[in-house]
Amino acid sequence: MSMITKLGLAESLNTFDLPGEAGSKEGKTKSQIRAENRERQEKQRAAKAAAATNKNSGGGGAESSKKTADTKLKQKQSVSQRPDDSGARRGAPSQAPTTEPPPSITADVENKIRDLRIFSHFGARGQLGHKIKGEIHPSIVRLGLLFAEYKITGANARCISALTAFKSVIADYVTPTNNSLSRHIMTYLSPQISYLTSARPMSVSLGNAIRWLKLQIGQIDIDLPEHAAKSELYSRIDQYMQERILAADVAISTFGLAKIHDGDVVLTYASDAGRNLLRTLAASGIPCTYCILSALGTVMKDASIVFLGTHALHSNGALYSRAGTALVAMMAKQHNVPVLACCETYKFSDSVNLDSFTKNELVSSAEMTSKTPAVYANANTNTRTPRDEFNLQLLNPLYDLTPPAYITAVVTEVGLIPVSSVPTVLSRETQAQ
Structure with a gap:
């Protein structure tokens, strides 16, 4: 009985004109006014129902919305802390901390950048003895260091010193069993020659001398004893240095002097x-x-x-x-x-x-x-x-x-x-x- 009375009272109150609405309802029929009042009442009922639902849930919706907002804020902060890859691709400086490479690596990279590739075929001194298989004689090691440091320069000086070192190599060479010196000694001399080449590129004069030495080794009789074969090589090497280098210099000086006048x-x-x-x-x-x-x-x-x-x-x-x-x-x-x-x-x-x-x-x-x-x-x-x-x-x-x-x-x-x-x-x- 009380509920019916309240609803009727509310409907009767809604039929009265408020001070600000008096002018707005003028010129409207009763059916239009009733429709507007009914729409207003439905909005009020919907607002009351929503308020009751929030009250019964104990404010859980507000907390969930707050948590959702906090989660979005954290995600936004984590995204903002990541390095900007797109900026790095565009050439912009990255804000992420970088580790500086060691100075040696940086120097090597700079040397490679500065390298003149057009002159890469030129002979240059590399790593001494790199990738050379075989035993290297101490006299060859000493001579290679002198070549690499340019302590011995000049075609004649390099050729004489190399032939002298080869005599020491031949003196310490021992022929394996069931083999001959002329057939096996080149397997021992080849690493020595490669070592000298790694110190400095082979000169024309030294290349001709080594080619001559190989020819002389091949001409030695295979039945000749080892000590006799070594003595034969010693004498031929000395003869080559004397005739082709030392005596040739004296002859060149004589011929050149004849062209000089007072x-x-x-x-x-x-x-x-x-x-x-x-x-x-x-x-x-x-x-x-x-x-x-x-x-x-x-x-x-x-x-x-x-x-x-x-x-x-x-x-x-x-x-x-x-x-x-x-x-x-x-x-x-x-x-x-x-x-x-x-x-x-x-x-x-x-x-x-x-x-x-x-x-x-x-x-x-x-x-x-x-x-x-x-x-x-x-x-x-x-x-x-x-x-x-x-x-x-x-x-x-x-x-x-x-x-x-x-x-x-x-x-x-x-x-x-x-x-x-x-x-x-x-x-x-x-x-x-």
Whole structure:
């Protein structure tokens, strides 16, 4: 009875016009007003039902919504703490901590980046004795270190020292049972030769000497006792050094001296050995002038003849010698000064080279880098070298090639010959062997 009374009272109250709604209900029919009141009542009932549901659940919905919000906040924070991979791909600096590589690894990477791949075919000193199988004789190890450190330079000096070391290797060699020296000793000599090649690339003169030594070993009688075979090899090696190198130098000096007359000004180019040559000539009382290569145009005007040393002489007449030799020969040709190349015949090569890019040898670039003066050695200054600059690689080729057109004649132990006679000399030596 009370519920019916309350509902009726609420419906009756809704029929009254509120002060703000009086104007809005004007011009409306009773059916429209009743429909609006009914809609308002339904909204009120729905609001009361929702409030009752929240009250019965004990506020669990609010807590769940709060937990959901906290979970979303944590996920957002974790996503924001991850490194931005997209930014790294675009080149932006990453905020994630990075570990710096060791200095040695960084230096190796920089060296590889700076490496001049176009000159990778040039001979360069690698790791001494790397990937060489077999026992290495102590004399070869000592000689390899001297080669690698450029303590022994020059084609003649390298050849004589190598042949002398091979004599020590042969002396300590023991022929295995049921085998002969001439057939087995090359298996023992091959690692020694490879070790010397790893110290420095094989020179033409040393290659010819080793080829000759192999030929002499093959000519030894297999029935010859070991001590007799070794003695035969000793005598042949000594004969080769005496006739092809030492006596050849004396003959070359005699033939070259005949081309020097009183009052002549002789120009020579000895590269880094020029100071030793200057001391020798000055000690003999010969007046000398020592200049750098850039002053060649000034001193060439007074020169009467030019003498050049050789590392090898190719069959096409091209002169392979220390870097700078080609410049001296070309400048002499420009000033109509005769150029004589002094070369032993054992340095002749049957190969053909057209430029110094086909074959060359690279040495350490430390010689080209300026060093801090001694007076500033103790100063705390950060001296930057050219290697410190990015993408800068110093290239120091050891040899260059002089075209045959710039060489007047070649002074050998067999006399003065034109460069076109190199193949003839090579063919005669081949027939003599």
